[in-house]
Amino acid sequence: MNVKTVVAAALVSSAFILGNIVLLGVMRGPWALVAHFAFTAGLFAIVLYALRSVFSKRALIMGSVMVVLVALSTVQFASALHAYQDALTGGASAAVSLESQIASLQAKNKYYNDTIAYMSGAINQSQAHVQTLQQRIEAMIAQQIAQQSAPQPAQQPSTTYRQRYERSEIDD
């Protein structure tokens, strides 16, 4: 095996791999498979042409049949790869959707929790306030009861305005 053969093998195999990655990656749908089939078949046709002096006519015909089979099988592989990647993409988008739903629910849950916590705080505060008010009322009632039960001083008659006027306490 000389350097020409090694380099040719390296060039053809790398062209096959890189060319198909680019074709199948950039193009989608049936055109990608058509381009892929044409590229693969063309590449192998070049290889067979280069080897025309090495192999017999019969071997070349067999090789051509093999080329078509290889190209078709790689088309199958490519479509399977596409399907797999589509499934992978679908799965990934479903996962993303679920994740966003979960995140939304978690956000809602947090909001409710926060609200509950806020309301609990407010209720506690109100209860404390009510308690304070109750204590004050009770204190006031107790004070009033204490005042009512104490002895009352004699009551002075109150002077009316007329009486005060008459006594000239009020200037005109």
Add this chain to the structure above:
Amino acid sequence: MRPRPWLGWLIVAVICATPLVLLFTLGPGESLGSFAQVTQMLGEATALVGITAMALTFVLSTRLPFIEDFFGGLDKVYVAHGVLGGSALALVVFHPIFLVVKFIPSNLRLAALYLLPSGFWSVDFGIVALLGLAFLVGITLYSKMKYQKWKFTHEFLGVVFAFSIVHMILVRGRASHDFIFHGYYVFAALVAAVGLGAFAYSLLLKNRVMKEAVYVIQRIERANDTYEITMAPNHKPLRYTAGQFVYVRFYNERLSREAHPFSIASRSDSPTITIVAKSLGDFTSDLHALEVGDKVAIEGPYGRFNLSSRNEADQVWVAGGIGITPFLGMAQDLRHHVRSHRVDLYYSVRRADEYVGLGQLRSLEAENRNFRFFPWTVSERGFIRVDDIAESSGELKGKEFFLCGPPGFKSAIRTGLLESGVRASSIYEEEFSFR
């Protein structure tokens, strides 16, 4: 010094393995827990080894004399250059694959976008460098364009390497959690300095630093499509050993001014240099335009395909077609070597009218009892086999073999020799054609 081609390859292997060692010793190796982390590490390892190999290919193309000793001749250096360049590309093309593979199961679109230009300069430089490297190495290995155009395109590999270096340095800053080792920038700077320095030397300085001897064409003999060109020095002659090769630049209006390698067909102490060329390529097919008196610039000599460094074992030389050229000079040298060992030369051509230097070789055989010559015409006797050689030369084990000719011819003989029990270290080959 006896050639040690493995030494050069050992040095290349050690240098190329350096980033791997740094990655595993100074990088965060303990965090390799997931598939993505492992592929990321592989992606970075292939790129680092690849770019190191690329830097070395530029060093190998400088034609610096000391490099020859590590590989056993400039022809072997260029073979190593080609193998290393091809290996660098083979590694680098897998760099993006390893980096992107982790995205594929979950998001193919992301993987595709990762490979395309995205407006990030750090990545875009890498994409351009990778595509450029694939294109230029593809041309180098598989195209049949004219040498001039080929050489022109080959020089753009330096630009591609510069882009790779920019990518290497910028991308580190962008990657926040990767597996690169501490001291990464020091390593990147070293690779850049070595690769770009060697490239700049080859492009700008090599032709000025290399001394070329000026010769004048003294005689041209044409037989069919083969030219035997003898050149005399204008001033001081080059010192060379028969079997070596030189780069020759012909100053003729109808020929390219690019220097081309030719094996020396004359003996070591000859005041003139003789080369033999066959119309095989686009340049050699224009050689008919050459005329006696044309000025020639000769650079060299290069190569280690000669007698001086070998053991005193019996030798078998096997030449195919125009591959006889270095043996023509080496056979003449045998007259002056006081040696007890025997040399058998097998010279294979397709048709009888393709022989070069047949008369000279026959007369050398007649003069030297330790030298035997076996011409072999394929159209009459079929391809020469190792069994044919063993039949005339006897036991092959213990002998040393020198092969020069077309790659297929050499490969067949080499395989046969190895199957016959000859050790690989006893077989010396001259690379027949390298660009």
